[in-house]
Amino acid sequence: MNSGYLGDKTPKLGFGLMRLPMIGDEIDMEQVKSMVDKFMEKGFTYFDTAYVYINGKSEVAAREAIVKRYPRDSFTLATKLPLWDEVETEADMQKIFDESMARAGVEYFDYYLLHAMDKAKFEKADRIGAWDFIFKMKAQGKIRHCGFSFHDSAEVLDEALTKHPEAEFVQLQINYADWENDNVQSRKCYEVALKHNKPIVIMEPVKGGSLAAMVPEVQDMMKAENPDLSIPSWAIRYCAGLDNIIAVLSGMSTQAQLDDNVSYMEHFEPLSEKEHAVLDKAVQILKSIPTVPCTACRYCVDDCPMHINIPEIFKALNGYKQFGCLEGTDKPYNMGQYEKATKDGGKAGECLQCGSCEAHCPQHISIIEELKTAAAAYGE
Numbered sequence: 001m002n003s004g005y006l007g008d009k010t011p012k013l014g015f016g017l018m019r020l021p022m023i024g025d026e027i028d029m030e031q032v033k034s035m036v037d038k039f040m041e042k043g044f045t046y047f048d049t050a051y052v053y054i055n056g057k058s059e060v061a062a063r064e065a066i067v068k069r070y071p072r073d074s075f076t077l078a079t080k081l082p083l084w085d086e087v088e089t090e091a092d093m094q095k096i097f098d099e100s101m102a103r104a105g106v107e108y109f110d111y112y113l114l115h116a117m118d119k120a121k122f123e124k125a126d127r128i129g130a131w132d133f134i135f136k137m138k139a140q141g142k143i144r145h146c147g148f149s150f151h152d153s154a155e156v157l158d159e160a161l162t163k164h165p166e167a168e169f170v171q172l173q174i175n176y177a178d179w180e181n182d183n184v185q186s187r188k189c190y191e192v193a194l195k196h197n198k199p200i201v202i203m204e205p206v207k208g209g210s211l212a213a214m215v216p217e218v219q220d221m222m223k224a225e226n227p228d229l230s231i232p233s234w235a236i237r238y239c240a241g242l243d244n245i246i247a248v249l250s251g252m253s254t255q256a257q258l259d260d261n262v263s264y265m266e267h268f269e270p271l272s273e274k275e276h277a278v279l280d281k282a283v284q285i286l287k288s289i290p291t292v293p294c295t296a297c298r299y300c301v302d303d304c305p306m307h308i309n310i311p312e313i314f315k316a317l318n319g320y321k322q323f324g325c326l327e328g329t330d331k332p333y334n335m336g337q338y339e340k341a342t343k344d345g346g347k348a349g350e351c352l353q354c355g356s357c358e359a360h361c362p363q364h365i366s367i368i369e370e371l372k373t374a375a376a377a378y379g380e
Contacts (some may be wrong), residue, residue, distance in 0.1 A: 002258045006169055006199045007246030010076065013236070013265040014046035014247030015039050017058045018233050019296070019304035023252050026055065027061050034146050035196070036065045040075065042262040046247040048201070050115055052099050067105045076103065078111035080149060083121050083130060084088050084089060093133045101142070106216060111201075112143040114173060114254055116299070116362055118152035122160050131164060144261035149203065151322060151362035154188035161196040169246060171201040173295070175236045176209060177286055178204075183293065194244060202248045205239040208295035208311075209251075215289065218282045232257075233264045234271070238279060241270035289319040292370050293363050298356035300367060306350045310357055310367060312341035313348050317374045322363065338378045348372070349380030 002008070015036070030031070035184040047066060050057045059079060066075055079100050087093060101107070112134055114125055127132060137143045149171035150157055161167060178184035193200050206212050212232040214222070219231055239248040252258045271279070297310040304310065316338040316370050325331055332338065348371040357367045 001244045010096035011044045012240040014249040016249040016251035017049040019251035027220035032065045048078045063105035077111035080113040083113045111142045115150040117148045119156045157192045169199045173204045174202045177240045202239045206235045209237040299360040303356040308346040349375035
C-alpha cells in the first residue's frame with residue numbers, strides 16, 4: 001500500500017453517518033453515542049456526513065455524538081455541499097455552509113465536498129463559482145481539504161480532474177461487485193483518480209448493504225475460506241487494500257455492524273490471493289443474477305408524490321430475484337419485507353410514472369420499470 005499522500009495515516013475504516021439508527025423519525029442518539037465511543041476507542045477517526053443526510057439531522061448527530069464529546073483534533077469530519085436546483089449564487093452556498101457549521105458545531109471541516117457530482121453538476125459548479133467558493137472557505141480556515149463525491153463515468157471524472165487539479169481528493173463508489181460494472185465503472189474511476197494522484201474516500205463498499213446478504217453459494221465459499229469473518233468484511237477489506245485510500249466508509253446503523261467492522265479493521269489484513277480468487281468466483285455468480293443496483297441513497301424518495309419507499313421496495317425485490325418464492329408456493333419468500341417497505345407509503349403499483357425519481361438517481365436505474373416488476377412480484 002502506498003504512503004505519503006493526503007490521509008495516508010488515517011485508519012482505513014470511516015463511519016458514514018447516512019444510515020444512523022432511528023426511533024421513528026428521530027435519530028437514536030444514545031445508540032449513536034455508544035457506537036461512536038466504540039469506534040473512537042478502537043482508534044478510528046474519520047466521520048462522513050452531508051447537508052442533506054437524514055433531512056439535516058445527521059450533521060446535528062455529529063455535533064451531539066462526536067464534536068461535543070471529543071477533542072477537535074481527535075477526529076476528522078467531512079460534509080458536503082449540495083448543488084441542487086435552488087443553489088444558484090454564492091449567497092446560497094454560504095447559507096448552506098454556515099448552516100452545516102452550526103449544525104455540526106465546528107469552526108472548520110477537515111474535508112468538504114461538492115456533493116454527488118456528475119457532468120451536469122460540474123457544469124453548474126463552474127457556472128455559479130462553487131469551486132471558488134469552497135476554496136475561499138479554505139482560505140478563511142473553515143475547510144482543511146476540498147474535494148467532491150462522484151457519480152458518473154470515468155471519462156467525466158478525467159475531464160473534471162483535468163479542469164480542476166486543485167481538487168485535493170475524490171469520493172468514489174467502489175466495491176468488488178461494481179469493479180467492472182459498465183454503469184458505476186469502479187475500476188476505471190479508481191484508475192483515473194490514481195492517474196491524477198488524488199487520494200480516495202470510498203463510498204458504498206458493501207453496495208448499500210447488498211453485499212452483506214449474499215446468495216447461499218457465495219456465503220458458503222466465503223465461510224469455507226475464512227469461517228471467522230463476516231460476509232460484509234470481505235467487501236470492506238477488498239476496498240481497504242487498494243492504494244491511495246483515505247478511508248472506506250461504512251454506513252453503520254447498528255451496534256452489531258460497528259462491532260463487526262472494528263473487529264477485523266482494528267488490525268487490518270488485506271485480502272490474500274486465495275481470498276481474491278473467492279471474490280472473483282463470487283462476482284461471476286452475482287453477474288448471473290439480475291438485481292436492481294440500488295445503494296439506498298434515497299435521493300429518489302423526497303419528491304415522490306406517492307411517497308413510495310423505493311429503496312426498501314428494491315431491497316425486497318432483489319431478495320425475491322435471488323431467492324424467489326417459498327417452496328411449493330407462489331408467495332415471495334420475503335413478502336413480510338415488502339409489506340414493511342410499503343407500510344407507511346405507497347405501494348409499487350401506485351407509481352404515477354412521473355419520472356421524478358429517475359431524474360435524481362445517481363445509479364441511473366430504470367425505477368419505473370423496476371417498480372412494475374415489484375408490483376407484479378408482490379401480487380398488486
